Amino acid sequence: MNPPPPAKAAIVARGLSRHYGPRRALDGVDLDVPQGAFLTLFGPNGAGKTTLVKMLATLIRPTTGSLSILGTDPGEEPDLIRQRIGLVGHSGFLYDGLTGRDNLAFFAKLHDLDDCRRRVAEMLDRMGLTERADDPVRTYSRGMRQRLSIGRALINDPDLLLLDEPYTGLDQAASRRLGDILSGIGSRGGTVVMVTHHAEEGLRLGTHVGIMDRGRLLHAQETAGLSRDALESLYRRVVEPVAS
Amino acid sequence: MTGSADAPGRETVARAGAVTRGRSRLARELRAIALIGLKDLRIEWRNLDNLPAMLFFALLVLVIFSFAFDSAGLAFEHLGPGMLWVAFAFAGVLAFGHSFALERQADGLAGMMLAPVDPGSIYLGKLMANLVTLLIVEALVLPLCAVLFNARIDAVFWPLGLAILVHTIGFCAVGTLFGAMTARTRRGDVLLPILLLGLSIPLMLSAVRTTAAVFSDQPALREAAGAWLAMASIFDVIFVTAAVVTFEYVIEE
Numbered sequence: 001m002n003p004p005p006p007a008k009a010a011i012v013a014r015g016l017s018r019h020y021g022p023r024r025a026l027d028g029v030d031l032d033v034p035q036g037a038f039l040t041l042f043g044p045n046g047a048g049k050t051t052l053v054k055m056l057a058t059l060i061r062p063t064t065g066s067l068s069i070l071g072t073d074p075g076e077e078p079d080l081i082r083q084r085i086g087l088v089g090h091s092g093f094l095y096d097g098l099t100g101r102d103n104l105a106f107f108a109k110l111h112d113l114d115d116c117r118r119r120v121a122e123m124l125d126r127m128g129l130t131e132r133a134d135d136p137v138r139t140y141s142r143g144m145r146q147r148l149s150i151g152r153a154l155i156n157d158p159d160l161l162l163l164d165e166p167y168t169g170l171d172q173a174a175s176r177r178l179g180d181i182l183s184g185i186g187s188r189g190g191t192v193v194m195v196t197h198h199a200e201e202g203l204r205l206g207t208h209v210g211i212m213d214r215g216r217l218l219h220a221q222e223t224a225g226l227s228r229d230a231l232e233s234l235y236r237r238v239v240e241p242v243a244s
Numbered sequence: 245m246t247g248s249a250d251a252p253g254r255e256t257v258a259r260a261g262a263v264t265r266g267r268s269r270l271a272r273e274l275r276a277i278a279l280i281g282l283k284d285l286r287i288e289w290r291n292l293d294n295l296p297a298m299l300f301f302a303l304l305v306l307v308i309f310s311f312a313f314d315s316a317g318l319a320f321e322h323l324g325p326g327m328l329w330v331a332f333a334f335a336g337v338l339a340f341g342h343s344f345a346l347e348r349q350a351d352g353l354a355g356m357m358l359a360p361v362d363p364g365s366i367y368l369g370k371l372m373a374n375l376v377t378l379l380i381v382e383a384l385v386l387p388l389c390a391v392l393f394n395a396r397i398d399a400v401f402w403p404l405g406l407a408i409l410v411h412t413i414g415f416c417a418v419g420t421l422f423g424a425m426t427a428r429t430r431r432g433d434v435l436l437p438i439l440l441l442g443l444s445i446p447l448m449l450s451a452v453r454t455t456a457a458v459f460s461d462q463p464a465l466r467e468a469a470g471a472w473l474a475m476a477s478i479f480d481v482i483f484v485t486a487a488v489v490t491f492e493y494v495i496e497e
Contacts, residue, residue, distance in 0.1 A: 059354055060497050079360035086358075093355025095346070097287035109279050110359035112272050136290075152355075 009068070010035045010160055010191035011056060016065035017215075018051050025051040027215035028065070033208070035159075038182070038192045040202035040223075042235060043212035049195040050090065052212070053164045056193060057087040070160055083111065086158035088166045092149030096138035100129050100148050103137060104155055111156045119155065127151040128177065142169035150178060161185055163194040167201060179205060199228050213239045276361040280369025284343060285376060294342040295377060298335040302385045305331040310392040320395040325455035328389060329448055332408075333415065335381045337437045339374050340419035344427035353424070353495045363495060364488035371420045371484070378412055395459065403458045410473055411451035414480045418444050421487040424494050450476045 011033040018026040026048045033039050041049050054060045055067065058074045058081055067073070072080045087093075094103050104123055108116040124133045127147040137145065146169045153161065161182075167175055182205050185192055196202050202209065203223055209231065210220040218238045226234075267275070288295055309327040347353050356366050390397045397404060422439045426432035441448075450472040457469030 054497070057358060059357055079362075082358055082360040089351070089354070091351035091354075093351055093358070095283070095287060095350045095352060097291045097293070097346070098283070102286070106279065106283050107355070107359060110276055110356065110361055112267060112275070112360075 008035045008071075009033065010037065010070055011193070012066075012068040014066045016052070016055065016062050016067060018048075018055065018060060019063045024215045026055070026062070029212075029215070029217045031210075031217060031220075033191060033193065035191050036186065036189045037208055038186050038194070038206045039208045039210055039220075040206035041193065041195045041210045041212055042197070042199070042202065042231075043195075044239060046214075047212040048215035049212050050164055051215075053087070053089070053162050053193065053195055056160075057085060057089075057162050058082060059087075083156065084159040086153035086156060086161045088146075088150050088153045088161075088163045090164055092145050093152060094137050094145060094148060097136060099134050099136055100124065100140070100144075101133040103148065104151055107152050108155045113156060123151040123155055126154075126181070128174070143171055143174050146170055147174055147177075150181070154181070158190065160191045160193070163192065163196075165195060165197070167196060167198055175201070199231055203228060203231060211235055211238050272360075273362055273365045276359075276365040277368045277372060280356065280361075280366055281372030281376070284346065284370065284373030287346065288373075288377060294338060295380065298338045298377070298381045299384055301338060302331040302335040302381055303388060305334060306385065306389055306392055319459070320393050321456045321459040324389065324393050324395055324459065325452045327393075328385075328455060329411075329451045331385060332378065332382055332412070333441065333444070333448065335385075336374075336378050336415055336419050337440060339377050339381075340416075340423035340440065341433060341436055343370055343374055343420070344423040344432075348427050353427075354497075357495070363492035366495070367420060367424070367487055367491040368484075370424070371416055371487075374420050374423075375413060375416045378416060379409070382408055382412065400458045404455065407451070407454040407458055407469075407473065410476045410480065411447060411454070414447045414476055414483060415444055415451075417480060417483040417487060418447070421483075421491070421494065424491065428497075447476060447479055450479075 009032050011031055013029055013031040016026055016029040016031070017024060029048075029052060041052070043049050051060065055062060056069060058069070058078045061075065067075075069081045070084055074081050093107075095106075098106065101120060101124060104120040105116055108119055113119055121130075124130045127150065129144060129148060129151070132140065132144065137148065140148065146166070150166060153163075163182075166178060170178060179201065182192060182194070186205075186207070192205075194202065194205070203226065206223045208220060208222050209226065211218050211234070219234065287293075306327060309323070309330075313323055353366065357363065386397055389395055419440050422436055422443070426435045426439065429435060454469045454472045454476070457465040457472070460466065
């Protein structure tokens with residue numbers, strides 16, 4: 001990635017690796033993401049995108065390499081980072097036996113946020129879930145669960161939002177709503193890292209794109225001037241030689 | 245995307261968006277323990293997924309034993325304590341397995357790890373919920389035990405309560421840790437009772453001996469009960485402390 005040097009970096013990774021026995025889920029990733037950037041990561045299944053996102057979310061530690069998130073080493077002070085990040089992962093981190101409101105309230109209180117009741121009500125409204133707020137999550141559709149999961153990730157107003165396939169299960173209206181929310185985060189200076197297979201959304205929202213395969217970040221650049229066709233052509237050029 | 249990040253101090257890391265209450269670290273962790281414990285209890289209270297099964301299982305054990313043995317011809321202290329703790333142990337296995345099945349379904353341990361909460365607090369919250377659940381079952385089972393086996397529980401209420409509390413804490417401490425350890429393994433359902441019951445043997449011996457002593461008139465037995473109880477208390481402290489310290493590594497992927 002080689003745009004002009006940023007004033008401050010939200011993420012700095014050097015030689016980041018994660019090994020599971022002989023398998024290398026991440027293999028020497030170097031990454032610099034400036035504050036306020038929106039990085040969209042593309043790559044085939046098993047490329048290491050989810051492992052990278054989990055590492056950025058402080059859920060797993062690197063086997064080797066160094067990492068700084070929002071100016072803090074996650075190995076040293078993970079709580080400082082956890083106060084300021086949000087993650088939408090493959091699983092929604094939602095309890096089926098609790099209502100949507102209770103789920104959000106639980107995570108808001110775990111973050112020790114001020115005025116949890118108001119914050120939760122606002123988030124439910126923002127996600128279009130107010131009417132079903134007091135129903136158990138087990139009765140929610142997949143799209144509603146995904147919206148609640150996004151609400152959970154945003155409840156602490158994160159400075160760094162990590163999204164792993166956030167468009168899964170969302171209908172068009174919900175996708176538009178998510179796009180607006182993500183644009184809003186960017187406009188207030190927040191940083192976003194999103195893993196997606198949706199080239200259109202990734203290009204529209206992203207300020208930067210990265211392509212991963214086999215645990216490595218193979219290519220990264222700004223999205224300015226990059227068309228969908230150019231991205232797809234680049235993707236084929238970068239990923240297929242590695243796969244073959 | 246080049247350039248290096250600054251290394252801001254705590255002041256510059258202060259939240260720009262959400263406002264936190266700024267409690268002390270200890271107050272936040274104590275609150276997190278309560279929140280996590282109450283979350284589990286609320287889910288159980290609303291859905292009653294596990295408590296009826298635990299209760300049924302414990303009662304079944306007692307009823308089977310009451311048919312198998314002539315309780316009228318034996319003093320409760322000879323057979324009763326063993327039966328009681330078998331019932332409690334099996335109910336506990338159900339509790340611990342369910343407690344982490346709940347987290348597996350939601351990937352809840354990772355969800356809680358995303359919040360600024362010490363992993364040890366997550367353990368203590370889960371322990372609290374398991375302890376309350378098992379104590380409820382025990383409180384409901386004891387009266388039936390009194391009826392079936394003609395045990396005079398009212399006469400020994402406080403010493404019996406203390407013996408049950410101390411040993412249940414230890415049992416829940418082991419069960420909560422192994423519940424978390426086995427939750428992500430392929431054969432977790434099989435592994436949990438094997439590990440739990442295996443490691444709890446000293447605690448169960450102590451529990452049975454202490455409970456028997458509570459019902460006994462023999463001074464020697466009562467004196468020994470004090471030593472068993474002290475040993476169980478030390479077990480509780482050591483195991484809870486070790487679990488709090490190591491829980492981060494237990495739940496890490």
